[in-house]
Amino acid sequence: MQPTMARILAIDFGTKRTGIAVTDELQLIASGLTTVETPKLMDFLKKYIGQETVERVLIGQPLQKDGTPSDVETEIKKFLEIFSKEFPDMPFTRVDERYTSKMAFQTMIDSGLKKKQRRNKALLDEISATIILQQYLYND
Structure with a gap:
């Protein structure tokens, strides 16, 4: 059986910023890719998907504790x-x-980040996208 040679991309959608994570081509490792300003998200995806082989896109589904959808x-x-x-x-x-x-x-x-680094919301969004990707990869 031939291994898959396409990435899976995960999106942690936010109203201001969107975190993006991606797998390697064998879909073994989830890594943070970047954070994009949400108004520029579609342009980013067109460019990325145009350059890389992407098999599937994961989009976070933000739910409240009671299971109802969140405002976003x-x-x-x-x-x-x-x-x-x-x-x-x-x-x-x-x-x-x-x-x-x-x-x-x-x-x-x-990971030992200092308080100032932990205030970096873009990094938080990127890590969140990576966690979404890991949950998909390792819980299926």
Whole structure:
């Protein structure tokens, strides 16, 4: 059996910034890629997906503790409509992202980042996207 040679991309969508993580081509390792200002997200995706082989896109599904959608879900649905038109053949999967921000912040603490570095919201978003990707890879 031939190994997969395409990446999986994960998106931690935010109203201001969006964290992005990606696997290696064998889909073994999840790494933070970048954080993009949300208005520039589609341009970033067009360029990235144009240059790299991406098999699937994961989009965080922010839920409240009780399982109801969070406020940003309305914006995510608008994004998904545009995404589906831009990339009609690209499958996407929604991934429960409850607690990823808390886990990302804890990761920053555990890795020894100083308080000033932990205030970097862009880094937090990128780590959150990486956690979404890891959850998908290792829980399926």
